[in-house]
Amino acid sequence: MSRSWERKVRNNMNQLNKQRKKQGIQAVVPNAERSDIYKGRSFIGPILLLLIVAAYALLDGTAQASQSNLYWVTIGCYILLAVVMLIRRPYLKVGQDYVQTRKFTGDRRLRADEMKAINVQDGYIVIERHRGGNWVFARITNRYPTTLMAERLKSFAQQNQVPYNVK
Structure with missing residues (x-):
């Protein structure tokens, strides 16, 4: 039942967005699809x-x-x-229950239950994974706005019960 409800909401949202686009008004984005994107620069x-x-x-x-x-x-x-x-700018996209970034082979998504911990220190953010290598976001190498990212990841960690460590 919930899937059919979500499908109805999505279809109605698409119809509403089409109407708003014709009127020149900004499209409505449902809360589940909102995410924050932090872009860096690879030099x-x-x-x-x-x-x-x-x-x-x-x-x-x-x-x-x-x-x-x-x-x-x-x-x-x-x-x-x-x-x-x-x-191709590197980025960190923080959604409701996932984070996403661009690796050399393409975009990678990591759900909250796949995270061991989020470690923050001055200029660095490390997302530890249960399986595979850690994701490291550094201000020095890729010019990420690490202070803004740390604030958003703190709320993400509280919302999804992921350990958040400040070093």
């Missing part, structure tokens, strides 16, 4: 990649290699990868 990865490209170009810049088309394609691909890494 270290692209800079290291550009340094590798520069070293590759300087060390392997012999006359034969630099005249090959494949040599320039390789350098161009590394530069393109550095630009893509710079444009």
Whole structure:
């Protein structure tokens, strides 16, 4: 019964949002779908990649290699990868009962029951998992707003009974 009720609410919300969009009014977002997103900026990865490209170009810049088309394609691909890494901003999305972030292989979601603890210290936030590696969000490496994130994660931890440690 609850699934059919949720489906009815979702359908009515979609119809209401379509009407509001036609009228030029902002769409209504139900409470269950609200989430906070904290974006960072990745500088270290692209800079290291550009340094590798520069070293590759300087060390392997012999006359034969630099005249090959494949040599320039390789350098161009590394530069393109550095630009893509710079444009794709890392983020932490805190929902009602989950957190989500972007890893190198794609977006990853972690539910509250999969968390062991949330550890906060100056400039760092570590989300410990029961299985797998910890998620680390640092102000130095990825320019995250860690103070704002810590406040939101504190309320998230209280709401979902996840241990919250300040070091």
